[in-house]
């Protein structure tokens with residue numbers, strides 16, 4: 001899972017992010033600073049465009065954090081002592 005963040009205090013309103021991915025970024029109508037519309041996109045194409053926006057942003061106001069998937073609590077566990085890895089004798 002990824003998380004998109006933007007720092008409007010760094011943003012200079014260049015709009016490159018909106019051009020790169022308008023489904024994730026917009027600009028404040030008053031001062032043109034960035035607004036994040038979707039901070040957790042899941043579509044790979046969209047995420048790729050977000051990376052492009054981060055690359056293009058002249059003020060480095062954008063960031064993308066990769067968060068590990070939450071641990072599954074319903075996953076079956078290997079029986080105790082089941083060393084399927086084949087450790088050397």
Ligand code: SF4
Nearest residue numbers: 011012014015017057
């Ligand atoms: S590209 Fe960067 S500076 Fe331009 S509007 Fe987006 S966040 Fe702001």
